[in-house]
Structures are given as structure tokens and as C-alpha cells.
Amino acid sequence: AQTVTQSQPEMSVQEAETVTLSCTYDTSESNYYLFWYKQPPSRQMILVIRQEAYKQQNATENRFSVNFQKAAKSFSLKISDSQLGDTAMYFCAFMKHTNAGKSTFGDGTTLTVKP
């Protein structure tokens, strides 16, 4: 079974600064997907960024980028130029490539962006 660990329950950052959220996972699979989702107080989970394990290049989406270290089973999310609207809970998730659909989530990191 896969496990996903987010070791930072809460983090804060000043507006316009950069913050990195950590995620580690455990799997024996070689091909899989990793995701970061954002859940604001409105409750809707929003996909932030996606990484395919077979791709060595780190995914980027505007101000969001990841540092994917496959050997270390680490998948951190970097948020640059933090904005007040980035305040939310962030979840790291794992999905096996051959078992598409079922994702295993971490317990989340609550990020607060301070003005």
C-alpha cells in the first residue's frame, strides 16, 4: 500500500515571498502520478500541479513548481510570489499509473499568507 506524508501541519509566509511545502511518499511502484491540490475554506479541492513519475523534468504552473526527487520519494511544492489567495490547505496525493482513479492523500499542510 502507498503512504503519503506531509510533515508540516501548518506554515505561514509573508505576501510576495516564497514558501516550500514538503511531501514524501512510499511506494514500490515505478510508474505513477503525483499531485498537489489546494483546498480553500470554500472546501472545493483544486488541482494545482501534476507530475508524472517517468518524467525527470519538474512540473511548473505559473508561480507553482515542484521538486520531484524520485529516488528519495520526495515531492515538494514551491510557491513563488505568495498571494493572499494562496491561503488554503494543501494536499499531496499519489496515484498508481496502473490503478488510475484511486488517489492516496496526505493529511495536508495549512498555509497562511500574511499581508
Place this chain on the structure above:
Amino acid sequence: DAGVTQSPTHLIKTRGQQVTLRCSPKSGHDTVSWYQQALGQGPQFIFQYYEEEERQRGNFPDRFSGHQFPNYSSELNVNALLLGDSALYLCASSLEVGSINYGYTFGSGTRLTVV
């Protein structure tokens, strides 16, 4: 383009009762997954429906059942409610192109309180 729609948004039930939650997937999506998110935790996979059949199931008892209709909408049924069933229930839809999964689109969830 409508996203994922869930109803109702909030629900209060008494122990022992039965409940039905509903989900309409994003337009163009054919797969629906249900997750249970307890307060302060990450979502836990309940089951997934594809082509009107349960394709995968997480570690949930048989009290949790579901259905998918020909228009891809889905229902989650929970019988003999327990206090521990109180949670946010998230529906997520997805589309697999070939064997590539592009991640979920989530609804805003149904907050179920069992008293």
C-alpha cells in the same frame, strides 16, 4: 463548462438512518470517485464508478454503496449511520485519455453530520 456539482451541501442525520448523496460530474468526464474527508485529515478513497460499475473500492464497509447512471452522475448511499460517518464527502470526476490520468475535478462536497 459546468464543474462537478454535489447535493445537498449540508445534511444532518440521526444515528441508524440512511443517507443518499448525489454528484454530477464535469462535462465530458466519465469516471466518478467518492472520498470521505474527516475534519483535519486528507480525503480517504471510498470507491470509484466507471461505465456504471464499481471499478475500485477502498477500505470502507458494505454500509457504503453507490451507483452510477447512464449520464455518468452518481449517488453515494450510507446505511445505518454512525457518529463516525460525520465528515465532508467529496465527489471527484476524471477522464482518462488512453491510460493517462489528468487528475481530478472535485465538487465542493456534502457536509454530513450524524447526531
